[in-house]
Amino acid sequence: MSNHIEAKKGDIADTVLLPGDPLRAKYIAETFLENPVCYNKVRNCFGYTGTYKGKRISVQGTGMGIPSISIYANELISEYGVKTLFRVGTSGGMSPDVHVRDVVLAQSASTDSSIIQNTFGPGMYYTPISDFGLLDTAYHVAQDLKIPVRVGNILAEDRFYNDEMDRQKLIDYGVIATEMESTALFLLAAKYHVRALSVLTISNHLITGESTTPEEREKSFNDMIKVALDTAVKA
Ligand SMILES: O=P(O)(O)O[C@H]1O[C@H](CO)[C@@H](O)[C@H]1O
């Protein structure tokens, strides 16, 4: 048991999918995993372990934002020995080239969060990046599944509602989409020498106003889940 996860050692697989929404964790486990067993209900942040194509895989809700995912990533890696972490999250489109339901593989995660300066001190703008092996495998898995994907720099921002950000400048510099966790996931993966990738689905578009419903965000973004699971099996 850790501070926020009531699982026993060994209950959690060494590969974990991490949706922000705990109900998406339940949906993934019940829809895609064989023999899923719930190992965590603390704070209703559900965690399950089962098998997918014969591989033992867990899925753990992380809650929203960098502080929350940092708690789960730290405990999963340090206390449960997790080695490979896939965030499977929703994301707001920024580039005009992405649209609702598109799948994005995050190559890197820019941020306005203080987590970088809190880690490295003032003046150091460290760039958290995903694991190249996972990224490469996921890209080819998606091609095999005929699921179009965009690969690029995303933003992990501290605020969902943020009028002050100069989004156009970020778009001009190639940022594709925004969410709220990947910077911390990639930073912690680097710190602990484990592998991480974020596989995202565009749930809404910040420029065009396209959107989806909360139920669609919980239960219908299957392409990113298949890409993450098949990558987990191969990587
Ligand atoms: O759908 P999830 O995985 O929660 O991810 C996105 O959705 C939440 C905001 O609605 C934030 O957590 C953001 O990163």
Ligand SMILES: O=c1cc[nH]c(=O)[nH]1
């Ligand atoms: O953080 C997020 C996630 C989905 N959509 C957004 O606009 N922002």
